[in-house]
Amino acid sequence: MTKLFIKIDDLSGGEVIALLEEHLADMFATSPPESVHALDVQALKADNITFFSGWMGKDLAGCVAIKALNSTDCELKSMRTSRTFRGQGVASQLLLFALEHAKIAGFSSVSLETGTQDYFSAARQLYKKFQFEDCGPFSHYTLDPNSHFMTRAL
Template identity: 30%
Template sequence: MGNIQLRQVMPDHADLAALIQKLDADLLNRYPEGEIFGLNFDDPKINEVEFLVAYSDEVPVGCGAIRPLDHESTELKRFFVEQAFRQQGIAKQILIELETRAKELGFKSIKLEAGAPQPEAIRFYKKHGYYEIDRYGEYVTCESSLCYEKRILEGV
């Protein structure tokens, strides 16, 4: 593994788009198309989403984002690490950076959605303190959705 650098990028960044395309291809191998919940990049609120791209020796290898849900909660979205770069701590670095940023922005919790076809993701999130919650928001009616949350500010 090379030197990993995390960079905040704009929603229209080419490296982010390439990684999201790979993420979507992976998800289409696991879920029916109607059960993939991405982000609408044409929505004016897309600029409220903070995106990170992880680089290994200047090669984009992973990404993640936080999207505000309300004044207390943000949501982890578009979290992905290239297959060849998994199990090297990159996902952990992205997650820690996004959690730190969410704290800086004053959010009390981070929520996320995954599903049984992503057992490695579920193990990862549980290992990092996320616990299962009831489905929320756009996931309420999706039977394959498993939702998780982590409280990130003490005393809340």
């Protein structure tokens, strides 16, 4: 497994924008519109969100974001691995980086929402591997049969 170069990203690069557009398209193809909670590029530029991109040389391998919900809790957003790099440990590296960044930033917990469909089973397995536990809706979310909520302490 090659180590990623992960950086805070300003969301201005064409590769990052294309990956996020692919992510949104897949979310809308997999879940009913009212159950899609993925953020577009503009929403990811909010002041309470830190967006990271992961690179293998000149190639974008994936991305992840942390959204501050309050002073102690944050949410994982826009976790995505480029198709070319799937199965190579990119998601694990991005997740570990995001968790460490959240801890250093002073957050005590990180939560996430992902889908319940089979398409999201690999993501749910990854999160369980990193000690995320199932939980109920948090922040602005409500119960939804298409949403799976998870959290972990930092």
